[in-house]
Every structure is written in structure tokens, then in C-alpha cells.
Amino acid sequence: MGELRAVTYKITQHAGYSVVHLKGDVDLSTSPIARKLILECIEAKHSVLVDLSEVAYIDSSGVASLVEGYQLAKTNGVEFGLVNVSQAALDVLQLARLDTVFPIHASLDDLSKVMR
Amino acid sequence: MGELRAVTYKITQHAGYSVVHLKGDVDLSTSPIARKLILECIEAKHSVLVDLSEVAYIDSSGVASLVEGYQLAKTNGVEFGLVNVSQAALDVLQLARLDTVFPIHASLDDLSKVMR
Amino acid sequence: MGKKSKVIETRIQAKPEQLKLLRGVVRDAVHMSGCSDKTVERVVLAVNEAGMNIIQHAYKNNPEGEIILEIIDNDTELLFRVTDFAEPVDINNIKPRPLDKLRPGGLGTHFINEIMDEVVYSIPKCGVGNQVVMKKTIKSD
Amino acid sequence: MGKKSKVIETRIQAKPEQLKLLRGVVRDAVHMSGCSDKTVERVVLAVNEAGMNIIQHAYKNNPEGEIILEIIDNDTELLFRVTDFAEPVDINNIKPRPLDKLRPGGLGTHFINEIMDEVVYSIPKCGVGNQVVMKKTIKSD
Ligand SMILES: Nc1ncnc2c1ncn2[C@@H]1O[C@H](COP(=O)(O)OP(=O)(O)O)[C@@H](O)[C@H]1O
Ligand SMILES: Nc1ncnc2c1ncn2[C@@H]1O[C@H](COP(=O)(O)OP(=O)(O)O)[C@@H](O)[C@H]1O
Numbered sequence: 001m002g003e004l005r006a007v008t009y010k011i012t013q014h015a016g017y018s019v020v021h022l023k024g025d026v027d028l029s030t031s032p033i034a035r036k037l038i039l040e041c042i043e044a045k046h047s048v049l050v051d052l053s054e055v056a057y058i059d060s061s062g063v064a065s066l067v068e069g070y071q072l073a074k075t076n077g078v079e080f081g082l083v084n085v086s087q088a089a090l091d092v093l094q095l096a097r098l099d100t101v102f103p104i105h106a107s108l109d110d111l112s113k114v115m116r
Numbered sequence: 117m118g119e120l121r122a123v124t125y126k127i128t129q130h131a132g133y134s135v136v137h138l139k140g141d142v143d144l145s146t147s148p149i150a151r152k153l154i155l156e157c158i159e160a161k162h163s164v165l166v167d168l169s170e171v172a173y174i175d176s177s178g179v180a181s182l183v184e185g186y187q188l189a190k191t192n193g194v195e196f197g198l199v200n201v202s203q204a205a206l207d208v209l210q211l212a213r214l215d216t217v218f219p220i221h222a223s224l225d226d227l228s229k230v231m232r
Numbered sequence: 233m234g235k236k237s238k239v240i241e242t243r244i245q246a247k248p249e250q251l252k253l254l255r256g257v258v259r260d261a262v263h264m265s266g267c268s269d270k271t272v273e274r275v276v277l278a279v280n281e282a283g284m285n286i287i288q289h290a291y292k293n294n295p296e297g298e299i300i301l302e303i304i305d306n307d308t309e310l311l312f313r314v315t316d317f318a319e320p321v322d323i324n325n326i327k328p329r330p331l332d333k334l335r336p337g338g339l340g341t342h343f344i345n346e347i348m349d350e351v352v353y354s355i356p357k358c359g360v361g362n363q364v365v366m367k368k369t370i371k372s373d
Numbered sequence: 374m375g376k377k378s379k380v381i382e383t384r385i386q387a388k389p390e391q392l393k394l395l396r397g398v399v400r401d402a403v404h405m406s407g408c409s410d411k412t413v414e415r416v417v418l419a420v421n422e423a424g425m426n427i428i429q430h431a432y433k434n435n436p437e438g439e440i441i442l443e444i445i446d447n448d449t450e451l452l453f454r455v456t457d458f459a460e461p462v463d464i465n466n467i468k469p470r471p472l473d474k475l476r477p478g479g480l481g482t483h484f485i486n487e488i489m490d491e492v493v494y495s496i497p498k499c500g501v502g503n504q505v506v507m508k509k510t511i512k513s514d
Contacts, residue, residue, distance in 0.1 A: 025396075028425050029389035057396070057414075059421050060484060064477035071475070088414060095415070095487055096480055097472050141255075144284050145248035173255070173273075175280050176343060180336035187334070204273060211274070211346055212339055213331050240394050241384040249405075253381050256401040260394050 009037055014108050018046040019083070023054035026062035035065035042072045042080070049105065053084035058092050070102060081105055125153055130224050134162040135199070139170035142178035151181035158188045158196070165221065169200035174208050186218060197221055239303040239310075246287045246297035246316070254283050254301055258312070261303045265310060265370050275310075275368055278347040281340035282314045282364055285326075290318035290362055309349070309369045317361040323353045380444040380451075387428045387438035387457070395424050395442055399453070402444045406451060406511050416451075416509055419488040422481035423455045423505055426467075431459035431503055450490070450510045458502040464494045 007030045010021040018041040022034050041048045048069060052058070066082070073080030081103035085093070093099045105111050123146045126137040134157040138150050157164045164185060168174070182198070189196030197219035201209070209215040221227050242257045244250040258279045262272045283299055291297035297318055304311040328345065329338025344351055350367035383398045385391040399420045403413045424440055432438035438459055445452040469486065470479025485492055491508035 025393060027389070027392055027421065028428065029392065057417075059418060059425065060480035061425065063480055067475060067477045071477075091411065091414065092418065092484075095418075095484055101475065141252060143248070143251055143280065144287065145251065173276075175277060175284065176339035177284065179339055183334060183336045187336075207270065207273065208277065208343075211277075211343055217334065238386065240391065242398070243382040243384075245379065250381065252405065253398065253401050256397050257383070257394065260397040264390075264393065 007033055009034060011037065011041070014049070015111065016047060017049045017079070017111075019049045019051050019108065021051040021054065022058075022062075023056075025057040026055055026065075027057065027059045028061045031059075031061040031065050034062065035068060038065060038069040039072055042069060042076055042078060045076060045078055047079035048073065049081050049083045049108070049111075051084050051108075052082055052086050052089040055086050055089045058089050060096075063092060063096050063098065066102065067098070079103075081111075083108055083111075123149055125150060127153065127157070130165070131227065132163060133165045133195070133227075135165045135167050135224065137167040137170065138174075138178075139172075141173040142171055142181075143173065143175045144177045147175075147177040147181050150178065151184060154181060154185040155188055158185060158192055158194060161192060161194055163195035164189065165197050165199045165224070165227075167200050167224075168198055168202050168205040171202050171205045174205050176212075179208060179212050179214065182218065183214070195219075199224055199227075236307075237305050239305045241300065241302045243298055243300045244283075245295060246291045246299050247295045248284075248287060250299075251280055251283050251287075254299070255280050257301065258303070262310065262368075265305070267370060274347045275312075278344045278366060278368075279312050279314070281343050282312070282366065285340050286314065286316045286318070286362070289326075290316045290321050292318075309367050312348075312366040312368070313363060314366075315356070315361060315363045320355045320360070321362055323355070326353055377448075378446050380446045382441065382443045384439055384441045385424075386436060387432045387440050388436045389425075389428060391440075392421055392424050392428075395440070396421050398442065399444070403451065403509075406446070408511060415488045416453075419485045419507060419509075420453050420455070422484050423453070423507065426481050427455065427457045427459070427503070430467075431457045431462055433459075450508050453489075453507045453509070454504060455507075456497070456502060456504045461496045461500070462503055464496070467494055 012019045020037050026034055038048060050066060070080045083105040084107060085104055128135045136153050142150055154164060166182060186196045199221040200223060201220055239261050240257060244254055255276050258276045259272055262275045286299050297316060300315040302313040326341060328342035329335055348366040349369045352365045354363050356363055380402050381398060385395055396417050399417045400413055403416045427440050438457060441456040443454040467482060469483035470476055489507040490510045494505045497504055
């Protein structure tokens with residue numbers, strides 16, 4: 001206790017995307033792990049979707065990790081988007097005025113439908 | 117805030133019993149209300165069932181209110197029992213060794229089945 | 233690790249409505265230590281009872297008093313130190329009722345003793361107030 | 374009521390893992406004030422960001438530091454006073470980035486300003502540490 005109890009985030013593959021599933025509280029203690037996973041996928045030239053369905057809380061450090069992913073994806077010529085965004089996460093993205101910046105997909109089954 | 121935000125507990129009638137539905141946290145700030153309701157029913161010579169299905173937490177002051185109800189019911193010659201006991205409440209009753217003292221019914225539909 | 237570290241210190245007014253906040257702190261801290269939900273809820277109950285006893289018996293329901301809870305992580309155990317600033321109480325009077333006698337009161341100290349692995353009441357050196365330190369061994373169960 | 378009363382005071386170490394405990398305290402206290410869940414979560418976010426900024430910018434990630442959060446109930450508003458004991462910082466540097474520039478950082482102060490009704494940074498009289506008081510008007514929505 002008091003130690004960093006490392007969270008484990010799952011990565012799955014779907015229709016050519018690497019899907020990074022974040023969960024629980026994405027905050028200053030856990031966002032570095034999320035950031036690392038996202039950036040590693042993009043550095044390997046994978047298009048990335050971040051699944052936020054199980055995110056109960058995300059703070060500015062978590063949002064910053066998403067912004068970094070978005071920017072590195074542009075640089076590397078791959079796609080970056082969000083999928084299954086929980087209400088908690090959406091509210092924070094709206095506060096950050098980022099809900100209109102990131103491509104947000106309703107579900108993995110319907111990636112064509114980008115929510116705006 | 118800081119003020120007692122009075123909880124409201126529901127009382128329904130079932131098969132000749134007054135059913136007192138407790139809910140949420142039954143603690144030092146709310147158990148006096150629970151106690152009052154239970155004892156008033158018994159003073160009015162009603163048999164009482166306390167429904168604990170929605171109780172998330174109960175402390176010794178809440179348990180004490182149940183003990184008072186049980187004792188007053190004996191004095192007044194009416195029945196007193198518990199029904200739909202949540203796991204959280206059952207664990208506290210077990211710690212208090214009261215799970216074998218109170219009649220505990222599985223559900224309102226089957227009052228004959230007393231759990232022991 | 234193997235060294236003590238204070239996880240959190242919380243100060244509330246000695247009012248019944250504030251116990252819910254104290255419970256929230258305990259619940260989160262013990263949950264983070266990896267205990268099972270059942271253990272978490274039991275430790276929450278024990279600390280609640282200690283706080284409730286201070287409100288009722290040390291401060292005699294005077295809401296002006298304050299209660300401090302410190303949670304200390306001792307690697308294999310969690311320590312809960314609860315401090316009040318009431319008149320020193322008679323520690324010998326702090327005891328549960330016999331469980332075979334059915335009475336509404338006297339359950340709080342029973343819960344505390346049952347749930348915690350060690351419970352020590354003391355009067356701080358400064359001569360004012362009271363302190364109880366409760367120890368819970370942590371098994372990541 | 375119409376009078377100030379301290380709801381709770383909480384002291385944590387300036388470590389990222391401890392912010393979760395701070396959030397729990399804020400969540401419970403604001404929830405008890407009767408705010409909607411959405412408001413509760415926003416206030417939790419704002420206080421978290423204040424704590425995070427202290428960890429990162431005031432204590433520069435030195436985990437030895439301490440953070441005190443006091444929640445004061447002012448009847449129609451809640452006050453959140455967050456205190457650290459770091460070297461006094463330059464208050465003029467505490468400001469959000471322009472939101473039209475897409476950069477990973479600079480969101481925390483934006484969240485705080487957006488969510489709270491008043492935010493005042495100050496350096497305590499004793500000349501050590503920093504303090505921010507954030508005010509949130511309470512509508513039982
Ligand atoms: N913090 C305390 N300060 C003073 N007396 C206490 C304290 N805690 C417990 N006691 C004494 O121990 C008795 C038993 O306490 P407890 O088992 O919690 O039951 P109850 O509070 O219902 O009486 C109390 O009645 C009281 O006399
Ligand atoms: N508590 C603080 N102490 C010192 N500087 C701060 C504090 N809070 C914010 N700042 C300054 O304000 C800037 C903006 O803060 P913020 O919007 O939270 O974004 P970030 O922390 O990501 O940079 C920080 O980079 C820092 O320079």
C-alpha cells in the first residue's frame with residue numbers, strides 16, 4: 001500500500017486497429033501507464049482506438065495522454081480515436097473542449113459512425 | 117449540509133405485518149429515525165418486519181434499534197422479525213451473534229421459511 | 233517497503249452526520265491496501281464504532297469536539313489512530329457487554345475487538361484528550 | 374444555518390496514489406451537500422487538479438511534502454482550501470494554456486476555473502507554503 005499498484009490495461013485487435021482498454025480511475029498515478037501503451041502502439045505504426053467504456057474518472061493527466069496519442073498519430077500517419085466513451089469521460093472531454101477534436105466512435109461494431 | 121438531512125423510511129403493510137423498509141446507511145445519524153418508526157408500530161400493537169434489502173451499512177446503533185424492537189415486541193405480545201437481509205447487514209448481525217436471535221425471513225412471499 | 237508511512241489524516245467535527253465521511257476515508261484507504269470487500273466493510277465498522285464512542289461517551293454528544301483519524305501503513309498491517317480532545321475518560325470502563333445478555337447497547341467495543349487484531353486505549357502525554365490505536369493485519373485476501 | 378462550519382480536514386502525502394483518497398473525501402462531502410452527480414464529479418475533478426498541481430509544480434514531485442484539504446460549509450457555498458508547505462510559488466505563473474492551442478498540458482487550471490465559482494491563490498502569512506481557496510456555489514440541483 002502507498003506503493004504504485006500497477007494497473008493492467010488490456011490491448012485487443014479489431015479491424016486493423018489496436019484497441020487500448022482503459023478502466024477505473026485514469027489519474028496522475030495511472031495515466032503514465034496508459035500513455036506508454038498508447039504511444040508504443042502508435043510508434044509501432046498501429047492505428048489506435050482508446051476504449052473508455054470502463055473509465056470511471058479521468059483527470060487532466062489522462063486527457064493529456066490522449067492528446068499526445070492524437071498528435072503522435074498525426075506525425076506517424078496512423079489513425080487515433082476514442083470508442084465507447086463513458087459519460088464520466090465524456091464530461092471531462094467536453095470541459096476540455098476536446099470532444100470535437102478527437103474522432104469519437106459509438107462502438108467498435110460501427111467505426112464508420114463518428115459521433116460529434 | 118452538516119444538518120441532519122432526514123432520511124425517509126417507507127412503511128408498507130403485508131399479511132398483517134407492518135413492514136419497515138430501512139435503506140442506505142443506518143448509523144448514529146439515521147438510526148434514531150429507524151428506532152422511532154419501529155417502536156411506534158410495536159406500541160400500536162402491530163407485528164413488525166424490518167426489511168433490510170436496501171441497507172448498505174448498519175452500525176451498532178442500528179443493530180441496537182433492532183434489539184429494542186425485538187424486546188418491545190415480546191413485551192407487547194406481537195411479532196418482530198427481519199426480512200430480505202442484505203449481505204452487508206447480515207455480516208454485522210453475525211458479528212453481533214444476533215443472526216440466531218432474530219427471526220430472519222428470506223422474503224415477504226415466504227414468511228413461513230425462517231432462515232437460520 | 234517495511235517502513236511506516238502515514239496514508240491519510242482526517243479531522244472531523246464530533247457529529248453523527250460526519251461519521252459517513254470518516255467511513256468513506258477508511259473504506260477507500262483499506263480498499264487500496266488490497267483487502268477483500270468483507271474485510272474492508274468490517275474495518276470501516278470498527279473505526280466507525282470508535283468514532284461513535286468518542287461522540288457519545290468522550291464528548292457526551294457535544295458537537296463542538298473534534299476527532300482526528302490517522303491511518304498508518306505499516307507494510308503488513310494498517311494502524312488506525314483515533315484522537316479526541318475531550319476530558320480523559322476512565323479506560324477501565326471501555327468494555328463490551330456480555331453477548332449472552334441481550335441489551336441494545338454494548339456492541340461497539342465488541343465489534344472493535346472482534347475485527348481488529350490489537351486495540352490500545354491511552355491518554356496522550358499532554359494530559360488532555362484520549363487516543364485509541366487499532367491494528368489490523370493485512371492479508372491481500 | 375448561515376454560519377461557517379468546517380466539514381472535514383484531510384491531510385495526505387504529496388503522492389499521486391494518494392489523490393484517490395482526496396477525491397473520495399471530496400466526493401462524499403459534496404454528495405452530502407445535495408449536488409447532482411455531475412456537479413459532484415466536476416468538483417472532485419477540480420480539487421484533484423489543485424492537488425495534482427501541488428504535487429507536480431509546488432513540491433516538484435518530492436513525495437515528502439504534505440497537502441491539507443479543508444472543506445468548509447458556508448451554507449450556500451462550499452469552500453475548498455488546499456494548503457501545501459512547499460517553497461512559495463510565483464502565483465502569476467499559475468494559468469491555463471489557450472484552449473485553441475492543442476497541447477497535452479495546461480488543462481488543470483482550466484478545469485479549476487471552469488468548475489469553481491471563485492479561485493484565490495495566496496501565500497500564507499508565515500511565509501512558507503501556498504494556499505488556494507476554491508469556492509463552489511451550491512444549488513441542490
Ligand atoms: N471512547 C470512549 N470514551 C469513554 N467511554 C467509552 C468509550 N468507548 C466506550 N466507552 C464505554 O464502554 C461502554 C461500552 O461501549 P460500546 O460497546 O461501544 O457500547 P455502547 O456505546 O452502546 O454503550 C460504553 O457504554 C462506555 O461506558
Ligand atoms: N500549485 C501550483 N504551484 C506552482 N505552479 C503552478 C501550480 N498550479 C499550476 N501552476 C503553473 O500553472 C501551469 C498550468 O497548470 P495546469 O493548467 O494545471 O497545467 P499543467 O499542470 O499540465 O501544466 C503549470 O504548468 C504551472 O507552471
